[in-house]
Structures are given as C-alpha cells and as structure tokens.
Amino acid sequence: MRKFHAWLAALLVAAGLGLVAPGAAFAAPYCGIVWGSLAKSNPALTQAQVVNVRTGQQLCFDRLVIDLNGAVAGYSIRYVPQVLQDGSGLPVDLRGNAFLQVTVNAPAYNSSGSATYNPADKNGLTNVSDYKTFRQVAYAGSFEGYTSLGLGLRSRLPFRVFTLAGPGTGSRLVVDVAHMW
Numbered sequence: 001m002r003k004f005h006a007w008l009a010a011l012l013v014a015a016g017l018g019l020v021a022p023g024a025a026f027a028a029p030y031c032g033i034v035w036g037s038l039a040k041s042n043p044a045l046t047q048a049q050v051v052n053v054r055t056g057q058q059l060c061f062d063r064l065v066i067d068l069n070g071a072v073a074g075y076s077i078r079y080v081p082q083v084l085q086d087g088s089g090l091p092v093d094l095r096g097n098a099f100l101q102v103t104v105n106a107p108a109y110n111s112s113g114s115a116t117y118n119p120a121d122k123n124g125l126t127n128v129s130d131y132k133t134f135r136q137v138a139y140a141g142s143f144e145g146y147t148s149l150g151l152g153l154r155s156r157l158p159f160r161v162f163t164l165a166g167p168g169t170g171s172r173l174v175v176d177v178a179h180m181w
Contacts, residue, residue, distance in 0.1 A: 031060030046073035074105030083150030096152030
C-alpha cells in the first residue's frame with residue numbers, strides 16, 4: 001500500500017511540475033468534413049448540355065446539382081468577390097456574405113442554338129429560403145460552350161465537387177457546401 005501511495009504522490013508532483021501533460025487538444029472536423037475552400041477545377045470539355053439545376057439539404061451540407069444530358073467533363077468552382085455574367089461580364093447581384101462562381105464546361109443550348117436550360121427566374125433558380133448555407137442560386141448565363149451560376153452563401157465555408165453518372169446517359173455535377181467549418 002505504501003508503494004501505491006508513493007507512486008501516486010510522484011505522479012501528482014510530476015503533473016504539477018508539467019512533466020506529465022495531457023495530449024494535444026484538437027476539435028474533430030464538423031461531421032467528418034475535411035474539405036477546403038480553395039478553387040476546384042477540371043479543364044476538360046464535353047459535348048453534353050446543361051438541362052436542369054436543383055438543390056437539396058443534407059444533415060451537414062447544402063447541395064447544388066447541375067444535370068447534363070451527357071457526360072460531365074470540366075468545371076471551375078471558386079470563391080469570388082462578385083459573380084460575373086458569362087459574355088457581358090456584368091455583376092450578378094446575390095444575397096449572402098460569400099459567393100461561389102460555378103462554371104460547367106458545357107453550354108445550356110444545343111448545336112442549333114436552342115436553349116436546353118432556360119430558367120423562368122434567372123435570379124432564383126430554386127427556393128433556398130430555409131437552407132442553412134445557401135442564400136441564393138442565380139443563372140449567370142451560357143456563352144461559348146460554358147454555363148455559369150452564382151451561388152450566394154451565408155459565409156465562406158468548405159466545399160467539395162464531384163460528378164455522378166446517370167440517370168440514363170446523362171450525368172450530374174455536384175457541389176456540396178458545408179454548414180460549418
């Protein structure tokens with residue numbers, strides 16, 4: 001019993017002197033998200049056209065989906081001080097404190113020049129009024145084989161980009177933006 005008390009006293013003295021310290025403290029990533037906020041891109045081109053834009057809410061992030069009628073190839077998604085329209089370069093007014101310019105390397109028109117995606121409300125592609133991160137999704141145009149959207153966000157948050165095949169011969173470009181860091 002004396003040995004136990006001696007070891008306990010030695011341990012308490014060592015801890016008091018800082019010789020024994022607890023492990024480094026760190027916070028676990030929010031929902032396991034380890035994405036960043038730097039630009040993500042792929043320069044490839046495609047023969048597909050943009051046909052729809054939709055959004056959804058998940059437990060840890062808000063999701064933007066761009067549907068194409070063929071294989072997704074290239075894209076460029078990055079934070080910008082202001083989203084600009086394709087062709088004209090005019091600013092797109094967006095609600096929020098941070099802005100993602102989402103460009104897919106595919107037109108929103110076919111080879112005859114007819115629109116394959118022509119939203120009724122270019123300033124509000126989907127209703128995101130009750131989303132945690134998204135504040136507005138706006139159409140920034142389609143020019144010379146590229147289609148751009150503006151995504152207004154609550155703040156600059158981590159995001160990821162990936163593509164999915166289907167449905168059918170189509171594909172999807174997906175942009176997830178986390179609710180928190």
